[in-house]
Amino acid sequence: MAETVVAHHDSTRMMRQATYAAVAVAMVLVVIKLGAYWVTGSVAMLSTLIDSVLDVAASFINLLAVRAALTPADREHRFGHGKAEPLAGLGQAAFITGSALFLAVESIRLLWAPQPVTNGALGIGVMGVSILLTLALVYYQRIVIRKTGSLAISADSLHYTGDVLVNLGVIVALGLSTFWGWSLADPLFALAIAAYILRNAWQIIFHSLNQLMDRELPEEERAQITQLALSHPEVLDFHDLRTRAAGQDLFIQFHLGVEGQLSLQRAHQIGKEVEAKVLNIFPQAEIIIHHDPMDKNEEDSGGRINF
Known part of the structure; x- marks a missing residue:
């Protein structure tokens, strides 16, 4: 339940603004990470780029779902449209699972044939900017969640919180590969990130199915x-x-x-x-x-x- 009660109008406005902010931040991250991957060739950087590309798609689905969920009840939907939120959660989980599996396959391939990382310092700088932008988004999403209790925003916030850890892992991988010459660090960290993303996907699936199956409140x-x-x-x-x-x-x-x-x-x-x-x-x-x-x-x- 939301910790702080807000008027329905304010709740609607905050949820919509949160979805717009998520899409905007994800698009900015895709652009800067694409440039960083182009110059570094790091599979760990590729992992976070893929994650951000899917974030754009997932957040856009979330935006549409929240708009649908906030539509008042009508003659055909007397109980409202609230289940659009858990449906969006399942859609996000599908995107996240697909990205994690692709990343795992790519990481395993590079474990057998490691490739050197170039311009690692630039990649680290890009990851630092990504972390700051993502932290700002997550902070705003947490405010919205406390005031609205939205499942869709919670799911979005969950994988953006994971992105912060992913980006920190990429910084460590780039540092080990660039400054210490440990080429295996790049695919190993990417593989660990894939496992973490899969865990986040399962959490989203669990909470979404609970609502779709009309699970009782705690x-x-x-x-x-x-x-x-x-x-x-x-x-x-x-x-x-x-x-x-x-x-x-x-x-x-x-x-x-x-x-x-x-x-x-x-x-x-x-x-x-x-x-x-x-x-x-x-x-x-x-x-x-x-x-x-x-x-x-x-x-x-x-x-x-x-x-």
Whole structure:
């Protein structure tokens, strides 16, 4: 969940700006890394160039997905378009996996036939600039994630954070190859980077599939919903809690047990009061409450809590 609640309009604006920033930074990195690879011939530099090329494609997909996810619900999509975000995450994972496998094959080839790196100092300078630009982007993305809880921006930020480590690895590889003459450092570091990229891809796949398969919210958040509902003095029972997420949107439904002799109007008011408590903590949630009439004597057992 987002740590800081922001208005829906501000959330939408921040998410869109984050996607534009990611595409812009990735395009700049492709240009400068292409020039660096041209003059160095380093496979480690090639690895980070490939990663940035795929970043452009992945971030552009992310941009389209976020725009779709922020589209309001309509007649054909009554629950909104939030699942465009995890779909974008799977698309990003496919791009990232493809780049990692290509890089691994190229690295293994160069382990058998190492090639010297030229103009390594220039390559190191380019990597330094890349790290600064990527860190600035990741910092901004983290701000957006804290305020919006966006899965798509989280996935984007995850692989850009990996890019920082990738670029640091390239600097080490270039330094060892250029100043110490260890030609195997270049493909070895590239191979390690490929493994790291694959790990990032799996994390994105895992989180995206959780949303697409309507996985329940984490247990601590479900327990928080339960506690909020049972804190109302007129709620006798709480059960059948069901939750799922779709992008920024949360869907929560549960049954409340209330005294059977209450008027329909009062039972409805209790539900609205419980709903307000939950919305205070989960402002993006759509909540459905079913009321069950109960004998007040059942309260003596402490009520029934069934997840």
